[in-house]
Amino acid sequence: MNFARILFTGLLFFQFSFMATLAQPVLLQPTLRPLAGNSINNLRVIDQSRDGSEVLLGMDVTYDGFGGQTAIVIPVIEKKDQKGVSRWFGADPLTVSIGKGPVSIKVKYFNDEEGVPPEITTDRVRILLLNSSATAIISSSPNLKTIKWGHPDARPVLKSTLPVITQIENDPQAAERAKQAAAAAERAREQARLRAEAEIKAREEALLREEARKKAEAEAERLAEERRLAEERAAEEEQAREDARILAEAEAKARDAARAKAEQEARRLVEEKRIAEQRSAAEAKAREEARLQAEAEEQARKAAEARAAAEARVREEARLKVEAETKRLAEEKRIADARAKSEAETQLKSRLEEETKARAEAQRKAEAEARRLAEEGRIAEERAQAEAKAREAARLQAETEERARKEAELRLAAEAEAREKARVRAETEAKRLAGEKRVADELAATEAKAREEARRQAEADARRFAEQKQMADAKLRAEAEAARLAEERAQTEAQARVRAEEEARAQESARILAEQQAKQSTTEISAPPFLPSTAKTKVLNVDIVNRSLDRSQMTLGVEFDYKDKLPKPILGVEVSRTGNAQATTFFQTPHTEIKRSSQKLALFPIRYQPPDANAFASMSTDRILIYLQDAVTVQRYDLMPVSMILMWRAPGAATPANVAATGTLQLNDFKQSDLFSGYLTVNFTLSAVTGKIRVRLYDAQNERSANWFTINEVPVKQGGGLQIVQIAARADADSPGDLLKPDTLQIELLDANGNVITALKKESTLTWARPK
Numbered sequence: 104m105n106f107a108r109i110l111f112t113g114l115l116f117f118q119f120s121f122m123a124t125l126a127q128p129v130l131l132q133p134t135l136r137p138l139a140g141n142s143i144n145n146l147r148v149i150d151q152s153r154d155g156s157e158v159l160l161g162m163d164v165t166y167d168g169f170g171g172q173t174a175i176v177i178p179v180i181e182k183k184d185q186k187g188v189s190r191w192f193g194a195d196p197l198t199v200s201i202g203k204g205p206v207s208i209k210v211k212y213f214n215d216e217e218g219v220p221p222e223i224t225t226d227r228v229r230i231l232l233l234n235s236s237a238t239a240i241i242s243s244s245p246n247l248k249t250i251k252w253g254h255p256d257a258r259p260v261l262k263s264t265l266p267v268i269t270q271i272e273n274d275p276q277a278a279e280r281a282k283q284a285a286a287a288a289e290r291a292r293e294q295a296r297l298r299a300e301a302e303i304k305a306r307e308e309a310l311l312r313e314e315a316r317k318k319a320e321a322e323a324e325r326l327a328e329e330r331r332l333a334e335e336r337a338a339e340e341e342q343a344r345e346d347a348r349i350l351a352e353a354e355a356k357a358r359d360a361a362r363a364k365a366e367q368e369a370r371r372l373v374e375e376k377r378i379a380e381q382r383s384a385a386e387a388k389a390r391e392e393a394r395l396q397a398e399a400e401e402q403a404r405k406a407a408e409a410r411a412a413a414e415a416r417v418r419e420e421a422r423l424k425v426e427a428e429t430k431r432l433a434e435e436k437r438i439a440d441a442r443a444k445s446e447a448e449t450q451l452k453s454r455l456e457e458e459t460k461a462r463a464e465a466q467r468k469a470e471a472e473a474r475r476l477a478e479e480g481r482i483a484e485e486r487a488q489a490e491a492k493a494r495e496a497a498r499l500q501a502e503t504e505e506r507a508r509k510e511a512e513l514r515l516a517a518e519a520e521a522r523e524k525a526r527v528r529a530e531t532e533a534k535r536l537a538g539e540k541r542v543a544d545e546l547a548a549t550e551a552k553a554r555e556e557a558r559r560q561a562e563a564d565a566r567r568f569a570e571q572k573q574m575a576d577a578k579l580r581a582e583a584e585a586a587r588l589a590e591e592r593a594q595t596e597a598q599a600r601v602r603a604e605e606e607a608r609a610q611e612s613a614r615i616l617a618e619q620q621a622k623q624s625t626t627e628i629s630a631p632p633f634l635p636s637t638a639k640t641k642v643l644n645v646d647i648v649n650r651s652l653d654r655s656q657m658t659l660g661v662e663f664d665y666k667d668k669l670p671k672p673i674l675g676v677e678v679s680r681t682g683n684a685q686a687t688t689f690f691q692t693p694h695t696e697i698k699r700s701s702q703k704l705a706l707f708p709i710r711y712q713p714p715d716a717n718a719f720a721s722m723s724t725d726r727i728l729i730y731l732q733d734a735v736t737v738q739r740y741d742l743m744p745v746s747m748i749l750m751w752r753a754p755g756a757a758t759p760a761n762v763a764a765t766g767t768l769q770l771n772d773f774k775q776s777d778l779f780s781g782y783l784t785v786n787f788t789l790s791a792v793t794g795k796i797r798v799r800l801y802d803a804q805n806e807r808s809a810n811w812f813t814i815n816e817v818p819v820k821q822g823g824g825l826q827i828v829q830i831a832a833r834a835d836a837d838s839p840g841d842l843l844k845p846d847t848l849q850i851e852l853l854d855a856n857g858n859v860i861t862a863l864k865k866e867s868t869l870t871w872a873r874p875k
Contacts, residue, residue: 140167143176143230143244149207152861155222155253156214157765161207162230168201170234170241175199177237177649177658178210180250181227186646190749191219192252193650195788195823196237209767209788211652212252215259216750222253231648237658237708238695303715305592316582323578326571330564337561344554351547358536358543365536369529376522383515390508397501404494411487418480425473432462638740639666642729645745648706652765653790653821654752659707661729663742665700671734672697676707678749679726686724689713694732716753724749754821765790766852766860771825773848773865778872780831783848788823791854795819798828799849800867811836811843811873816853834874843871 142165150159166174176199180192194210214221228248232241439458446454641664648658659676675694680686691712695705713719725748731740766789775781787796796817801809813831832843851862 141165141169141232141242143232143242143246146228146230146246146248148248148250152765154257155251156212156257157767158210158212158250158252159207159767159769160210160228161205163203164199164206164232165203166199166201166232170232170239173198173200173235174241175233175235175237176206176208177231177233178208179229179231179648180210180225181229182223182225183227188223188225190647190650190747191216191223193652193654195652196233196649198235207769209652211765213650213654213750214253214257217259218748219259220253221257222251222255224249224251233706238693238706240704240706306717309592312582312585316585319578319582323572323576330572333561333564337557337564340557341554344550344557347550348547351543351550355540355543358540362533362536365529365532369526372522372525372529376519379515379518379522383511386508386511390504393501393504397497397504400494400497404490404497407487407490411483411490414479414483418476418483421472421476425469425476428465428469432465436462638731638742640664640731640740640742641666642743645727645729645743645747647747647749652788653754654750655711655754657709657749659709659727661705661707662703663705663729665697665702667731667740669731669733670736673732673734674705675730675732676709677728677730678709678724679728680722680724681726686722689719689722696734711751711753713753720753722751724751766794768796768850768852768861768863770848770850770863770865773867773869775869775871778832778870779874780829781869781871782827782829783850784825784827785850786823786825787819787852789819789821789852789860791860792821793818793855794860795853796826796828797851797853798830799847799851800830800845801847801849802845803847808838808843808845811838811845812871819852832871832873836873838873841873843873845869845871 142163144163144165146160146162148158149161151157160178162176164176175196177196178192178194179189182188191213192210193213194208197206197208199206212223213219226247226249228246228250230244230246232243233239234241436458439455642661643664644660644662646660648660650657661674661676663674665672673694673696676692677687678690678692689711691710692707695707697705711722713722725746727745727747728741729743729745731742732738766787769786771784771786773781773783783798785796796819798814799809800812800814811833813833814828817826817828819826836843845867848865848867849862850865852860854860
């Protein structure tokens with residue numbers, strides 16, 4: 104029971120903690136608050152064209168990567184209390200990556216279309232942040248921004264080509280006339296089809312020739328680049344070999360100097376060893392003489408000690424004799440005194456006097472002998488002390504000399520060991536230097552061989568590149584001639600195609616009129632009636648979110664309320680044109696899968712892609728059908744038809760002569776590679792089929808200073824992108840000095856006829872130099 108309670112609690116915790124995260128919606132409604140981290144700030148108008156039809160909007164975009172690595176920024180122009188205004192404006196989607204930074208978007212007001220007012224004032228700009236496929240809104244940022252668009256003198260240039268169907272009366276011969284007109288139209292269509300196929304084939308051949316020419320140019324450029332790289336590589340290798348040679352010579356000189364120094368050090372050590380050995384031999388001889396002298400002195404000291412000991416013994420024996428004699432005399436005196444008692448006093452007196460005299464004489468002699476012995480003992484002691492001091496001094500000197508000898512032996516041993524180590528080190532260094540010299544000699548020989556082989560290879564490559572360049576130049580000349588002929592033929596074919604298109608339009612109008620007459624309609628023909636379906640899903644609103652500048656793409660927004668329960672529901676859009684059933688196939692309209700019932704918004708990126716961009720360069724449509732379909736049973740429910748006239752242009756189609764080309768320029772970066780060269784990068788948009796970018800760098804006080812630099816015009820094609828323009832200072836520039844100081848950078852976008860579409864100027868503060 105406790106285990107079941109714990110398991111149930113864990114499941115509840117997982118559900119409330121993680122299921123909310125897993126159930127995040129894929130599509131966000133535009134009315135929802137933007138995600139944290141995604142923002143559009145500081146919306147501003149950077150520039151506006153003179154006719155008021157084009158505005159360059161700037162803003163600061165912050166994207167946190169929630170919808171993928173990249174996102175799309177789209178501006179939606181709105182006006183309060185007036186719906187459907189956004190379809191009159193167009194802008195190319197801008198791709199941004201994760202991070203924060205300033206961006207700019209060009210918005211165009213299509214007041215050159217029929218039905219669009221010549222001027223209008225809008226008060227709101229909604230910036231949408233979409234995912235990379237433009238099918239889901241990541242965030243929406245409304246901004247109150249009043250902008251006046253257009254000009255009161257603007258006139259529509261692009262008019263609808265929808266057929267005008269009028270009422271006709273019943274005619275008994277209408278069927279016959281309709282059949283004849285239909286047959287004539289069919290023949291005209293067949294002829295137009297054959298001419299179109301021939302033109303398509305001619306264009307394909309021209310394209311193939313153009314591709315071959317471009318491939319030849321690319322191959323020539325590649326060969327030139329390879330030749331340049333090979334020359335640079337050969338120069339770098341030659342410089343590297345020269346540096347290696349210089350380094351090897353320096354190392355060889357250093358090794359020779361080190362070897363000479365080692366040899367000199369070895370000779371110095373040998374000389375020091377010889378001197379040390381001589382000094383050691385002399386010191387050994389001196390030590391031996393000192394040892395012999397010390398031994399002699401030691402023997403003399405021992406003999407003196409023996410003599411002193413013998414003299415001491417003699418003195419001791421004399422002293423003992425004196426004492427014995429004194430005792431004997433005292434005993435004799437005692438005996439004499441005793442004998443005197445028995446003899447007569449007289450005799451004793453005379454005898455005693457004699458004996459006293461004799462004793463006095465003996466005592467005097469004994470004292471004299473004692474003094475002599477004492478003096479001899481003192482002299483012997485003094486001599487013994489002197490000899491002892493001499494022996495002690497000799498012993499101390501011997502010990503000092505012994506310590507000096509041992510220290511000298513230790514010093515000589517240390518010096519001998521140091522000399523041995525120095526000799527071994529010198530021999531090792533000499534061997535190392537000899538090995539290094541041998542390796543350096545081998546390396547120098549190998550490098551010399553490699554340099555010779557590289558020189559031969561470079562010469563062979565130079566010859567091969569020269570031959571390839573000659574072949575490529577000949578091929579380029581032939582292809583240029585073929586391209587010129589093809590261009591002349593294409594111009595002729597284009598003129599014929601224009602005439603054929605005019606005839607085809609006239610025949611198409613005749614066919615449509617014949618079909619109308621054949622139907623014998625008494626009322627004006629309209630679009631097929633809409634039959635309500637059984638689906639419960641309702642479409643709430645349909646509007647144009649964005650149109651591209653070239654009118655070839657459009658993003659349609661559909662707000663709906665899904666009420667059905669289909670296994671796999673998808674929502675789709677169908678663009679059609681009244682009286683032309685084939686027009687539906689000219690549009691690419693992807694469907695959107697409805698993943699949940701709470702989804703309220705779907706975005707449909709629609710692209711106009713006719714089979715022939717020149718034959719169907721422009722088209723107007725008047726119907727948009729929103730339908731619901733089950734992807735499993737393929738059952739379709741038509742939800743809502745919308746009448747909306749839209750003008751389309753095929754991507755890459757020629758711009759009509761009466762429509763002025765438009766475009767924008769934005770300088771990204773302007774840098775120097777060195778004092779003599781540099782480059783700039785520029786973003787551009789162009790509505791014409793072809794054009795070119797022209798850059799001028801000059802001193803505002805001297806217009807001729809633009810000739811100081813070599814800047815080639817860069818051809819561009821319809822659409823937009825990033826272009827790099829190279830800048831190089833000329834060696835033959837007629838400047839006052841070697842330093843060039845231009846102060847103005849001018850960038851112009853030109854059409855195919857050389858007319859300036861738009862231009863921008865920027866102050867230049869870079870200093871250049873004229874190459875020598």
